[in-house]
Amino acid sequence: MNQEHASFTPSKSPALFNLVDDGIQEAIIAAANVVRYTDGQLIHTRGQIKPGVSIVKSGYAKVGVNGLDGTFIMAGVLGPGESFGEFTIFTDLPRTHDVTASGTTEIYQIDEQRFNKLCDSHPELVKALLCSTLMRTHLLLELLDSMRRLPLKARAVKLLLSIAYTTGSQDFVRIRQTDLAESLGVTRVSLGKVVKKLSNEGLIELGYGKIRFPDRNRLERWLEQQSATPLSY
Amino acid sequence: MNQEHASFTPSKSPALFNLVDDGIQEAIIAAANVVRYTDGQLIHTRGQIKPGVSIVKSGYAKVGVNGLDGTFIMAGVLGPGESFGEFTIFTDLPRTHDVTASGTTEIYQIDEQRFNKLCDSHPELVKALLCSTLMRTHLLLELLDSMRRLPLKARAVKLLLSIAYTTGSQDFVRIRQTDLAESLGVTRVSLGKVVKKLSNEGLIELGYGKIRFPDRNRLERWLEQQSATPLSY
DNA sequence: AACAGATTGATAAGTTTTTAGCATTTGACT
């Protein structure tokens, strides 16, 4: 049912676990409950207010918003070491997204009380959180900016390249056009048109559930020309 | 040339100065240089990498992106106590926005070294920064979500209500249609069409440089119907 | 009271995106 997922946020966001040293990692793990979810199972829902931080231990967490009509708009996929829900500790805001497991997934869950203790005893953790959040904000701002200024064609390439970047695969990406469209916030038809054009221009090659880059450098150059601003993904 | 500006972010983002106690405020002010800018003067430009935190002392800072063709896309307006550029301290990312003064404006500028010292001596400051950043991220996510799911008409109402909320004025907002359009990332023509419709339906009243809400409750109810999700602005 | 600049109102043509279909191809599983 669910094929392997690329981990993207939609761009390289630093995993919290990569920003803290081993000691803090162990302290977090010690304070956490590990919860297992099966494929498609709901981890959190938009609007919830129960506070708690979650960190992916294994598997993937799909982040997005479920519409009442069954549609799902994806905001990104989080992989091992990546965290979500931090803001429920520090603010009393409701959750912004629905989070579901993609494949069998284990999540470290840390409740409010324990996490606050961790923050008090490890000031470095607060700094790491700040750092990770600032980077996330930065990405969001760039995303917002490109949504407004770049045509869909360029946005699609940008997303493809960033997925390739985060997955490490150099010349192809395993993703369905439906998911790409969802991530970009457009319909499959619109996306289909632009990937067709890109394919005609030889910039990408379309496959079943995947997209190849025959010449990644050329693709990157093409994108930079479109952006008219420094490339940052 | 420049009329009074509503302070909006585009929604209530907590000013950093409201999140810290007086002692820290004084310490920040002591570490800062005050720089004066005249109306329209550039404070920072997108792409810059020189680190430093800025806090509005008086006046307003207009945040957005200047296109090569002279167009300007506004992301928000920051008022006294609000901060920007924090991420230049904690990451080595380039600035995402152009910031210009709107009216005569004074800015506290704190350089990297001094700000780091402040953070070390006042751990509460890091927590406040985290809190403010998390709230900002939350707003951005909500914004992104509504951009994808709501029609322009609803997005326009949402923005209007959030501006009214942050300015405290209950039944009208002082803003030009041009600025509204910029904030929403659409042209004045498109915005003109939807505000005209809203006006025909009696939900708002159009004025010269301002928009009135004859019945704010009705407007809020209307928006909630459109959203089909809990209202949060 | 008159003027100038700023702001809104309005229109038409052109482009992009969506909606709603249906046909075709692919890959996994018998």
Add this chain to the structure above:
DNA sequence: AGTCAAATGCTAAAAACTTATCAATCTGTT
């Protein structure tokens, strides 16, 4: 090798948005 569900390919009409202009209205200032 055949079958079925998943995924892509394609089309046409409708809706939304942009670009480019020009006219009308408002406001502060002389």
